[in-house]
Amino acid sequence: MRFIASRWPAATKRALLFALIVCGMLASRAAAAKHPRYGGTLRVELREAAISLDPRAWKAGTLESAANEKIASLVFDRLVTLDNYGHFQPQLASEWSHDASARHWQIRLRDGVKFSDDTPLTVAEVAAALQPLLPTGIQLSASGNTLSVQSASPLPDLLELLASGRYFVYRALADGTLVGTGPFFVAEASPATADGKNARYLLKASENCWAGRPFVNAVELTLGFPALRRLLDLQLGKADLIEIAPELVRRAAQENLRVWASTPVITFGLRIDASPSAASNARLREALFYSLDRTTMANVLLQRQAEPAAALLPQWLSGYAFLFNVDTSLERAKELRAALPANLAAAAEPLRLRVDAPGELPKLLAERVAVNARQAGMTVQVINRPAQREAGAATPPAESAASLHLFAWHVTSLSPRAELDALSRALGATESAGADAASAEPEQLYARERKILEDRRVLPLVALPEYAGIGANVRNWLPARWSEWHLAEVWLDLPESVAQQNLNLPTAATQQQQPTAPAGAKP
Amino acid sequence: MLSSAFIPVSANNYFVRGWLCVLLFSSMAAAAALLAGSCAAHPSFATEDPLQDAIATLGNEVAAIRNLRGPLHLDWQNESSLATSQSAALQSQFSARLAAIRGLLTDEAAAPPLRVTLRETATQLVIVASVPAADGEQVRVVQVSRAAFAAQDAAPAPYLQKQLIWKQREPILDAAEHATRSGSVLLMLGRETLWVYGSLSEQPALQAVAHIPGAVHPSRSLAGRIRFSKDDDANFVLELPGKTCSGSLAEKIALDCAPADPRNTPGGKGRFILVSDDSVKLLAPCDHHEWILSADGGDWSKPDHLFLHDAQNAASDRTTVLETPGPVLALASGPEAASSIAVVLNLSTGEYEIHRFALACRN
């Protein structure tokens, strides 16, 4: 090689080099300010007054169950997750395959995963955790590092099933505590007290998490604050992440707070008992169906924070919800009502509508149903849940005779089939013998759902997203669109002094020297 | 004898040639194996396209519906993130399959619709066909895993490249970049003057100036239009409040003006209002996809925004692509399909600027 004599004097070269180094340092410093930072405590406030971290005890579709899932995902892991682009991402499972009929699956477990108490994760434990949660007809067996799933009927949606709902992997300790492999462990748990103190949880970062230590040191969870209190806390900086009630979303937006909305995951609807009462008359149910003005409920009453729902499964889950119509026809409702005998159409005794969901919003919807029904000539009397009545108030005499129920259903599963199964069971919806209940084919699901809805015993009203308020210094807020929060990815952009303090992170050695707090989650 | 490459060089050329052949063949085999392996790992490179398979299945299912009565009008709605071109290809495939059934499909919009809707769920692309049949509406659904095909950005909007090509103090009502046999020219229309500049390099040269005869009708509007004849690229018409002038590109431009057509003055005497164009069609150079460029104009006290939206997807949202330094007074197509010209009043300087916007595709 021939060296070409440089035209630049050495001093100039040194100066340039120095300048480059300085620029590089400055650039890196500037860039460092935008990189995720470790430290801090994420303060979260939820609506529910109590949570359970035992997936075995959850009731599918309830709002409580949805809150449980959010917190459980910090402590436990699933085998797979689904990203926002439709791809299944390996979690505790590293690989999976199935036979042509999708009845037999092989799932290979990730190596080197440990529970928060440092015990290694085994396939047997995965099978023991998941078997009681899976629907009947699905059998798990462990062999080496592989979990085998055997099903009597095809399971093309097994991954959807395992990536959602209560299918977390845990290990039960002798005292009943559950431990997980998640990014956090429960360090402190204080239940709510009779003197009004709210339930609190402190979840600390798991240093040895297989996916890497989370950015925040801890998640401080407070339960049961009223909606307005949570909003004020966010505004005042006393909370970093809150659940926002739908009726406060506009206010939050007007206050320039960061508000995130999921896809519609909560469906409110009416369920009509199969008891021999006035409501059991098919024509009356039809009249009630046509009298309901869902569009006004969603756009006016709920201030466009909801969508009118004509289907049980939301569009983003089933793909065919748009085929069901939300048309209101008051004239048709009046015609049907007029054709009924006077004693049947609640002329002497009103139809009783019991609000089975908590909160003011379901009550408002119930009252609107009553107003709509009255327009069509039907009398509906709203009865509130016992918890909603004032203390000491007398129990209404006819509560037990309520033939209409207003329910709230929170989507639990990413599998439309599993979701429809759970919904049908919970609502007692009758299905025709012809429908293939085990099929996950969208056409079959559409036929099943259509049959349920045509019976008019279940009348969807509106579908609502979940709303979250995010603090100004929360970064990497990357939730799944269907309301799963990924708090392990979140970091806090704290002031420099606080960040410096938080750099003294506990090492694995120091963590072991700390007093042994229960590493698991007591259900 | 050893070369610098440490390859033993033998006087036996056949041996060398054979060795080289083996080496070459091994390399090719290894490459082929690698390629085959990557093909297996990437379903998108599989020999079967799952989308096409799904559409074929759907087409067969629809064709198999009993008592199917045509003619039906195919109403194709892509409400997924599938690219427009991909959706169009699937639509063609579906139509071709049903075209095999004589008289089933028609182009008449008044015919009963055969609706095909593409939507997405969390994991699937769902394609739903609603078919009117003698015994009621029939629904057929197929789905494809979203992981099975490469996801594309929803209506991936290209971006606009902006270039300031002229500015002046005197008001500019409209500007037009026009291609002639001798090259491109830039026409600028003022209240009373028409300027023609040629050779849009760094220093455009003034080719001609023409005074617009006749009185200037009092108008608060800064609307004016330059329209070129489609038959003759030298002839043009100037539309101004209260008058219309015609002329021809030449070294010395003579303008012939007449009172404006009343149809162009809806405001009546004394109120000459010209409705300016507020959108132009642009063709993306990479896929020749049509986009509509529009401004949200109207308020001269604040800057405008330029929007792009998919010309073929009426339901698509507008994407804000650019903020201009002031209100957009005029927007016109450029000589190329991907470019346009805009007259903007810069609120900071008070000058009238002419910008060229060209559509460029993202990688």
Place this chain on the structure above:
Amino acid sequence: MSFRTKLFLVFLVTVLASVSLVAYGVTHYTQAAFEEMDAQRTQALVTQFKREYAQRGEEVQQEVKNIANADVTLRMALDLARPNADQSTYVRDANGAAQDHNLDFVQFVNSDGTLISSAQYPARVGYKDEWVTTRKDWNETPAFLRKEELPDGVELSLTVVRALPVGEKTLYIVGGRRVDQHFLASLALPEGMRALLYRNLEPNFVPAALTDKDGAVAQAERFQPLIEQVQKQSRSQSEPLVQHIDWTNDASQSETFNAIPLTGPNNELLGVLLAGSSQKELVLLTRQIVKISAAVAGAAILIGLLVSWWVSSRITRPVEELAEGAREVASGRWIPASTCVARTKSASWPPPSTT
């Protein structure tokens, strides 16, 4: 019957008559005075109620006016006056207005009668309240009584409507306060009086609709005749309607009720105020008077008996002696009995000297 006896009886009757007359007079005038006082008190109660009612109406008027004048209301009106305005933005605004201005009922109604927001019945948002758009002079209209429909029933409301015109459109603000037992509790009532309110929300008499300041009224069905009379009475008649109710056999437990009809803007009967005056005081007073009268009469009779006997004996004895003497002279006995009597009577009596 001897003269003495007759005289005695005359005296007795005179005493009795006098005492009775006095007792009656006292009782009568006392009763009249009491009734007059009772009427005055009732009138005072009615006047107080009307004043309280009017004052409450003025308070509601002021609060509704404050709502109408608020910036936030003006912004709402401006926004709603635009074409294609998003009415759902203001669905919850009535709640805040009701709380801020201490009203039980607040509604915002659009120019075409559509209910924009309701504090008391949010489920009705979107429906039309056409009664609001029928009048154009709301800003000059004082408070009026109205039936307010709620999710769980109907209440009486003292209501005010104010109109906020913006361009060609108008935003109506409807505010009100309940007229119920709490309103009755705010009345200062003298001892022995009470106020009841009957909410005439059904065509037939409903006992549960009658309340006092503490809530439901016992034996409410006893008021049915009075209420029905008020319901049948034409609004043009101004005669007061009164009912006397004996709750028990004890007359002191009875009450007299005056019924005051409460009407709405179309003169429809919406409620009845019953001003009740207890008869206990009067009855007790009457009893007291009677007792005292009886005691006085008894004493007077006794004294009268004695006095009349003594008086009669003083009067009648000389007369009797004179009559006896006359009878003896008539019978030929010249010795005056009186002399004999005198001799007999007194030894020291010296006969008159004859020498």
